[in-house]
Amino acid sequence: MNITGIMIYYYFICKKKLWYFINQINMEQNSELVAIGKILDEDSYKKEKKEILIDNTINIDFIKNGAVLHEVKKTKSIEEAGIWQIKYYMYYLEKKEVKNIKAKIDYPLLRETKEIILSDSDRKVLDDVIQDIEKLINEESIPKKINSKICKKCSYYDLCYV
Ligand code: SF4
Numbered sequence: 001m002n003i004t005g006i007m008i009y010y011y012f013i014c015k016k017k018l019w020y021f022i023n024q025i026n027m028e029q030n031s032e033l034v035a036i037g038k039i040l041d042e043d044s045y046k047k048e049k050k051e052i053l054i055d056n057t058i059n060i061d062f063i064k065n066g067a068v069l070h071e072v073k074k075t076k077s078i079e080e081a082g083i084w085q086i087k088y089y090m091y092y093l094e095k096k097e098v099k100n101i102k103a104k105i106d107y108p109l110l111r112e113t114k115e116i117i118l119s120d121s122d123r124k125v126l127d128d129v130i131q132d133i134e135k136l137i138n139e140e141s142i143p144k145k146i147n148s149k150i151c152k153k154c155s156y157y158d159l160c161y162v
Contacts, residue, residue: 012081
């Protein structure tokens with residue numbers, strides 16, 4: 001199984017969510033937040049070339065000015081996960097010998113942009129994260145729920161708590 005950008009994103013949100021996703025238990029269509037995300041995605045940055053899928057593994061929202069990757073996010077509520085997702089895109093492209101990659105996260109609703117840097121320590125973190133996800137792919141038991149305020153907005157809430 002390829003380690004995709006969305007898997008890295010879920011890893012930093014909740015390992016249980018990631019486990020559901022890996023095991024193709026998908027409830028995203030029920031989530032109002034995902035619907036809002038799709039509308040946002042369709043309406044923002046209409047002029048840019050969008051959704052560049054590479055190796056069925058990373059799906060870049062758009063690329064501007066040569067080699068600046070852009071990821072569009074609705075809010076900063078799970079900002080860390082979004083940052084690691086785009087760092088993974090940079091890491092993945094580096095492994096494919098793409099040089100001088102720059103990246104930004106755009107928050108159109110907040111009218112903000114954040115520049116993202118991939119450091120050596122980030123590369124080491126991502127090496128470890130990939131190993132962890134590979135273990136989780138073969139794991140039969142479901143990780144524990146995280147009892148976080150983000151659970152109320154998660155599409156798997158009913159599976160975890162009801
Ligand atoms: S509801 Fe909470 S514990 Fe369950 S998958 Fe979502 S984020 Fe994880």
